[in-house]
Amino acid sequence: MSSVEAEDVMSVAATWAAAGEQVAIATVTETWGSSPRPAGSQMAVTKSGRMAGSVSGGCIEGAVADAAMKTIDTGAPQLLDFGITNERAWEVGLACGGKLKVFVEKVS
Amino acid sequence: MTPLILKAIQEAKAAGRAVVLATNLSDGTQMLLPAPDAPGSLAHQARLALEADESRTVRLGETDWFLHVHNPKLRLIVVGAVHIAQALVPFAAATGFAVTVVDPRRSFATDERFPDVTVSTEWPDEAMDALKPDLRTAVVTLTHDPKLDDPALDRALKSEAFYIGALGSRKTHAARLKRLRELGHDEAALARIRGPVGLNIEAVTAPEIGLSIIAEIVAARRGSPLGQKQAEKQAA
Numbered sequence: 001m002s003s004v005e006a007e008d009v010m011s012v013a014a015t016w017a018a019a020g021e022q023v024a025i026a027t028v029t030e031t032w033g034s035s036p037r038p039a040g041s042q043m044a045v046t047k048s049g050r051m052a053g054s055v056s057g058g059c060i061e062g063a064v065a066d067a068a069m070k071t072i073d074t075g076a077p078q079l080l081d082f083g084i085t086n087e088r089a090w091e092v093g094l095a096c097g098g099k100l101k102v103f104v105e106k107v108s
Numbered sequence: 109m110t111p112l113i114l115k116a117i118q119e120a121k122a123a124g125r126a127v128v129l130a131t132n133l134s135d136g137t138q139m140l141l142p143a144p145d146a147p148g149s150l151a152h153q154a155r156l157a158l159e160a161d162e163s164r165t166v167r168l169g170e171t172d173w174f175l176h177v178h179n180p181k182l183r184l185i186v187v188g189a190v191h192i193a194q195a196l197v198p199f200a201a202a203t204g205f206a207v208t209v210v211d212p213r214r215s216f217a218t219d220e221r222f223p224d225v226t227v228s229t230e231w232p233d234e235a236m237d238a239l240k241p242d243l244r245t246a247v248v249t250l251t252h253d254p255k256l257d258d259p260a261l262d263r264a265l266k267s268e269a270f271y272i273g274a275l276g277s278r279k280t281h282a283a284r285l286k287r288l289r290e291l292g293h294d295e296a297a298l299a300r301i302r303g304p305v306g307l308n309i310e311a312v313t314a315p316e317i318g319l320s321i322i323a324e325i326v327a328a329r330r331g332s333p334l335g336q337k338q339a340e341k342q343a344a
Contacts, residue, residue: 008121014114027109029133029166029174038161040176077136101165101175105109105136 002034006040009053013107014063020045023107028100032083035098047072055102056082067104077105109138116140117178124180128154133165133172181206184325185239187232187260188250189216192275195318196248197225203322210235210260211251232256236263246271246325248305252280258287265297271328273305273321299337307334 009025017023027040035058043053043061045068055064060082067078083099112270113129117140119128128141130150139146142153142291150173153166157175165174184200186193189211200207201224208226211217228235232249236259241247245340247264248271249257257274265288281303288298306320307327327335 010114011118011121014111014118017111017114027131027174027176029131038163039165039174079133103131103133103136105131107109107111107114 002108009044012052013033013044016044016046016050017107023070024071024104025107026055026068026080026102026104029079029103030101035100043068045069045072056099056100057100060100060102064102065103067102071104071106075106075108077103079103113138113140121180126158126177126179129176129178130154130159131174131176133174153336169220179217179244182329183208183239183241183245185210185236185241185245185260185264186250187211187235187248187256188252188275189213189218189221190250191314192250192317192321194221195314196250196321197222197318199318199322200325201225203326205246205325208235208239212256232260233263236260236267240271241267243268243270245269246273246328248273248321248325249276250275252276254284254287257284258291261288261301262291262293265293265300271302271325272300273302275302275305275317275322278304302337 013023013025025043026043026045028037028039031039037055041055043051043055043064045051045065047069051065054061064080067080071078079100082102117127117129130139130141141151149168154175157164157177161177161179163176165172182205183227184205184207186196186207186209189209193209197207197209207223208228209217210228210230210232212229212231214229217229219227230238240263247260247269249260251257252275261274263273274281276284284303302324306317307324309316309320311317311320324335
């Protein structure tokens with residue numbers, strides 16, 4: 001699925017960046033099992049705490065937002081792994097039982 | 109992601125061009141495809157992802173690349189700027205369609221009745237010739253008036269539109285098929301038209317009918333059994 005069919009997170013990110021916000025974009029790059037959002041689903045996060053879009057059914061958005069803050073600060077992209085075999089998934093509670101990878105990058 | 113790439117994607121979308129953003133998942137470097145200097149294997153994978161309309165991760169050599177497909181918006185052409193069209197438009201916009209409403213009757217096709225939507229007051233055949241429905245286009249006729257619906261359906265049947273729906277009772281639809289047959293459309297072509305239009309949810313009000321139509325369009329697009337035509341369901 002292309003992002004334009006869901007919600008246009010990239011244009012929101014572009015608007016925020018143009019307004020001087022520090023922005024990171026998180027993108028689902030791979031899914032296994034019953035992940036609710038397909039590859040290409042996106043979420044944008046700003047340093048000031050704004051959020052748009054989603055990368056799961058609400059299970060991991062908090063953890064992704066934390067990682068996005070780090071990427072905004074360091075400028076370094078991250079590839080996050082969430083899944084039932086991952087301890088982090090227990091922490092964040094991936095209730096759907098799916099497994100997914102999320103790429104987080106700064107707009108800069 | 110650089111603001112430049114972000115901007116290029118926005119521009120491609122606005123211009124109706126399909127692009128793929130390739131991201132090297134090890135170091136975050138990116139390339140917007142198609143591009144003349146792209147490595148052949150990456151360009152090939154990007155083309156496959158575009159054709160499938162599916163974003164995915166591919167491994168080339170030792171590197172994982174995420175290919176993010178950015179297709180132009182799906183389109184919905186609504187013929188008839190009627191009350192049901194007003195109800196259908198917000199559902200279509202929310203599900204990602206760029207909507208064009210066609211109606212030569214200027215008292216119906218006003219910007220006040222259809223804010224934030226492209227409105228065409230050309231005759232449906234001329235409007236359809238200009239809009240050129242393709243594989244990513246759905247067409248719905250809602251006027252109940254053969255003078256307006258028939259030319260639109262005629263053009264839709266000559267196109268690759270992935271969904272063609274026509275509002276009207278079974279009786280109206282039978283008469284419509286007879287007229288279209290006289291225009292030279294064969295049974296296979298006529299079987300593409302969904303009439304009565306929309307999923308059967310016993311819709312009564314205009315918003316309910318709008319919901320049933322958009323639900324059927326989504327079902328057709330996503331290959332749901334609900335999106336199969338009635339005749340196919342009976343045959344199955």
